[in-house]
Amino acid sequence: MASSITSSGSKTLRVLLLPHFATGHIHPFTELAVSLAASSSPNATVEAIIAVTPANVPIVQSLLERHSAATVKIVTYPFPTVEGLPKGVENLGKAATQADSMRINIAASTESLMRPVHETLVRAQSPDAIITDLLFTWSADIADELGVPCVTFHVTGAFSMLAMRHLMMEDAAIDGDDTVTAPPFPTPQIRVPRTELPDLSIFRYVFGKVHSMQAACFGLAVNTFSGLEQQYCDMYTGQGYVQRSYFVGPQLQSSESPTDDSKSQYIGWLDTKSDHSVVYVSFGSCALVSHAQLDQLALGLEASGKPFLWAVRAAEKWTPPKGWEKRVEDRGSSSDPGLHKPPYLRTLQWARF
Incomplete structure (x- = not known):
């Protein structure tokens, strides 16, 4: 842990944020980092650190430029070498084919590829807390080894993540009309024709690890607010999925004027x-x-x-x-x-x- 006391008696807390390799994840993680840095008080300063691979740095920088007063540090770590993936393609938004998109997602969720570089990064930064994307399921173990809290951050809302969780459960019922019903879920009940669902079995292993990590983490943050999704927000803790839940959304980009x-x-x-x-x-x-x-x-x-x-x-x-x-x-x-x-x-x- 790297928390320190300044000469004025103010405590500095270092928070390390680890977003997935996608612009739609990097944006809300960066905005959350800005919000954390802005929450500093006379008694405590929050040093927000966002970690990305080199090709994703410009995305973070372009967002931070709109926050002139924000103090957010960018650190980098190497993107893994992935067979068949063009060099420099480190973001799903740059994937030109479905195969490249799958290569990025598989690399992101492969512990043998990602954990060593993440562990080196975390130990070098020595944070007081880690906020991790859901695919980096080893983050909770690393945080536990260092004795710091780890929070998972969902960049989408509560409803969509709970729907995916329940549809991938083994006991999702298949009705006589070949319709899948996801249990248990608040009104309205989710009933989807099986022909309209992808083969979710290939995701069950990965999301099983995700759900295990969420249960082990200090807490879960979601990019939503209870006034919008109250019944779904209540499910996270009410069903025992997580120890603590924080609804911190919406994390939106700052206002900007059209520039061209x-x-x-x-x-x-x-x-x-x-x-x-x-x-x-x-x-x-x-x-x-x-x-x-x-x-x-x-x-x-x-x-x-x-x-x-x-x-x-x-x-x-x-x-x-x-x-x-x-x-x-x-x-x-x-x-x-x-x-x-x-x-x-x-x-x-x-x-x-």
């Missing part, structure tokens, strides 16, 4: 739409969608007759169906996922997400 013409044009376009009229479509930085699926989404948005803004990852390298852009040009647009940042999500025009 391409971004400004979307604000101008949104301003021409009535309130609560625009459909926003985004699958984040982790999901890879096939070109055939993107084609169907494009045609569905066209058929909906609703104005829309669609964030398509540049890595998809997708070309819309012939004539589609011309047919929807007055009421729809597709662009990069940079749109799912403030100020775009803070307008009144959004109707659906």
Whole structure:
């Protein structure tokens, strides 16, 4: 433990944050680090340290530049060598194929690859507490060896994580109509046609380790707030899944003004739409969608007759169906996922997400 007492009598607490290799995880981890650093008081200073691989440093830096007063330290550790993965691809948002995406996720969850570098990093930083992403299931063991608390941080909300947990349970019932029912879950009950579910058996081993780590950790932090998901928030501790729960969301990026013409044009376009009229479509930085699926989404948005803004990852390298852009040009647009940042999500025009 590295906590220290300054000459003024103020205590310094070092908190190390370990996000997964995905922009959608690095963003909320960085914002949480900023919030922790801002929570310093005359009696205690919080030194927030966010650890990423070298190729992910610019993501953190771009966020910290918007917080001029924030004192957050960036440290790096090497990304593992992964056979078949192009050099420098260290983020799911840069994965051009489903295979590359799987390679990154498998590397992230492989203890023999990741634990040695994480253990070296943690011992070098000597933190007073660790906040870890859920795939790094060895973090709790490392923290226990050092005698410091470890908290798991879920970057998504309570409902989605609980739904995944219950759907992957062995006792999820299959009804006579071939529908899977996940027990036990608050109203509304989750019933999903089995044909619409992926093969979750391949994830059970990994998520079994995740759930074991969560139970062993000092606590669980979730990027939500109880006023939004009260019944699901209550389940974490009520069902005995975790020892303590902290609902610290939403961790959103700070306000920013559009910095280039391409971004400004979307604000101008949104301003021409009535309130609560625009459909926003985004699958984040982790999901890879096939070109055939993107084609169907494009045609569905066209058929909906609703104005829309669609964030398509540049890595998809997708070309819309012939004539589609011309047919929807007055009421729809597709662009990069940079749109799912403030100020775009803070307008009144959004109707659906």
